Amino acid sequence: LVEEGFLPEPEQFIVPTPHMSFVWGDDNVDYLRRRYEALKDEPLFLGMRFSTDPKQIAEWAPALMVGRDKDQRVAATYSSAGTDVNFGALTKLLLQGINQRGAQVYLDTSVRSLKRGKDGIWTIKLRNEIGNATREVRAKFVFVGAGGGALSLLQKSGIKEAHGFGGFPITGQFLRCDNPEVVARHDAKVYGKASVGAPPMSVPHLDTRVVDGKPALLFGPFAGWNSKFLKTGSYFDLFASLRVHNLYPMIRAGLANFDLVGYLLGEIFSTREKQLDALRQFYPDLDPDDWYLIDAGQRVQVMKKDAEKGGVLQFGTELVTGADGSIAGLLGASPGASTAVPIMLQLLEKCFSDRVDSWRDELTKLVPSWGTSLNDDFDAAVASMTHTADVLALAPVDPDAKPDDVSVVESADADGEFEVEV
Ligand SMILES: Cc1cc2nc3c(=O)[nH]c(=O)nc-3n(C[C@H](O)[C@H](O)[C@H](O)COP(=O)(O)OP(=O)(O)OC[C@H]3O[C@@H](n4cnc5c(N)ncnc54)[C@H](O)[C@@H]3O)c2cc1C
Structure with missing residues (x-):
């Protein structure tokens, strides 16, 4: 789309941002080394580097090393091919593009109901949030891409394929820092290791994120709780989603996942001091005054009916399609903005076979x-x-950086003279 001029300069929605994994402690250093060994020969990990040398890691991401205990063993992998994508900006640009090419885009409009007529056509009732004007749209095919609102719309559609699905909301919170001096110390997305019981999308990470051209640092996620399915939703969302067919699978999924429940309760009752301690493991030299907590979004954790276990937690993305292929919807705690393309290709194959x-x-x-x-x-x-x-306009890939040439910088012990200049 960029090549053909459908999208403007890529800097408006994507910027190069190195991706790193960072761990501390003997076991984790060993784990990361083995992970690197397993990945380094894979073409898609071309140019990935590994180091246990504090000086090298400080060169990659100074904030990780300033003020760190010199006796602590650390290790990191580094890839300059990483990116930071502003999916909000990209979505707006794509919508502007299709709008200019004749598609009708209704903003500030909510879908109130959808019903399939005897002629096989769906009638979708819309209401404008400003002024409450209503409108109807008729369509042969409906895609429900409503994030946390998708479960309720699929339930309203009446398709039996949505039976047995339930949702449990979890608020994704991050510590955020806008102080330019601190932000200048860190230009990378650095992932650690998830705690025991934590869901896969909860791996702690310290990220540079560029929003509207302004870089900020975000650390998280931490879990909070309220009963809304969307950030702008209603406190009744959870209760309104309960049905006879999803109650039992939800209870069974909850009973079978006590470690997750324990993790969530620990997170929800966590204190600011504990959150800052978690951040200190990545950024030891932090000033608490630079960081404030934000609610970044609501995730709706999907639970579904399971023939054997009664109900299971679903971590990935669930593409729910009506039997006749005239409707599809996306469910999932984090379907993942970055996975949108493969999901849509899958949808085309399923619904338009x-x-x-x-x-x-x-x-x-x-x-x-x-x-x-x-x-x-x-x-x-x-x-x-x-x-x-x-x-x-991303970091170029070096085709000559075959795995054998990848530099591995090793230094098992920081020799006490280690200093980082920022
Ligand atoms: C804290 C956090 C961090 C994340 N980080 C990443 C990441 O690093 N990488 C990644 O790939 N993904 C990430 N994700 C996941 C990613 O944001 C989501 O998977 C993605 O936004 C889902 O896109 P979507 O279009 O399906 O839903 P959403 O982005 O939720 O959009 C749904 C839209 O539908 C609207 N809507 C809902 N109901 C109705 C209705 N009845 N009528 C009209 N409109 C309706 C909503 O208002 C909303 O605008 C993160 C999510 C969170 C919460």
Whole structure:
């Protein structure tokens, strides 16, 4: 889309930001080394580096090392090919684009109900949030992409495929810092290791995030709780979603996941001091006054009926489709903005199975690697990453950085003379 001028300069929605993993303690250092050994020969991890040298890690991300106990063993992996994507900005740009090409985009409008008529056509009732004017739209196909609002809309659609699904809301909170001096110390997304019982999307991370051109640091996520399914939702959302068919799966899923329940309770009753301590493990030299807590979003954790266990927690994305392929919706605690493209390709194959073959050539032009495993083909992976980096103004991929040439900087002990200059 950038190449063809449908999207403006890529800096408006994507910027290069190195990605790192960072751990401390003997066991974790050993784990990260083994993880690096397992990944370094994979084409899609081309150029990944590993180090246990505090000086090298400080060069990659100074904030991690300033003020750290010199006797603590640390290790990190580093990839300069990482990015920070502002999905909000990208969504707006895409909507502007399709609007200019004739699609109708209704803003400040909520979907109140949807019903399929005998003629197979869906009637969707809309209400404008400003002035409460109502409107109806008729459609042959409906995609419900409503985040935390998707469960309720799928329930309203009446399709039986939505039976047995329940949702449990968890607020995603982050500590945020806007102080330019601190932000200047850290230009990377640094992931640690998740605590025991924590859901997969809760791996602690200290991120540079650029919003509206302004970089900030975010550390989290921490879990909070309220009963809303959307940040702007209602406290009745959870209770209104309960049905005879989803109550039992929800109870069974809760009973089977006591470690998660324990983790959540610990998080919800956590104090600011504990949250700052968690951050200190990544940024020992912090000034508490620089950091404030924000509610970043609501995640709706999906629970679903399971023939064997009664009910299970679902961590990934759940694409729910009506049997006749005329409706699909996306459920999941974190379907993942970054996974939107593969999910939509999957949707096309599921809901338009009779037409997708005739679209294949066009779709392959848009996504050349569709249906192939890039990681199995070194040359194709390099070509794809080089082209992407070139078009989106990202850090270039070095095709000569074959795994054997990847520099491994090792120093088991910080020799006491270690200092970091910022
Ligand atoms: C704290 C946090 C951090 C995250 N970090 C990452 C990350 O680093 N990488 C990543 O890939 N993903 C991340 N995610 C996940 C990602 O944000 C979501 O998976 C993604 O936004 C889901 O997109 P969506 O369009 O399906 O839903 P949403 O972004 O939730 O959008 C749904 C929209 O539908 C609207 N809506 C709901 N009900 C109705 C209705 N009845 N009528 C009309 N409109 C309605 C809502 O108002 C909203 O605007 C994160 C999520 C959170 C909460």
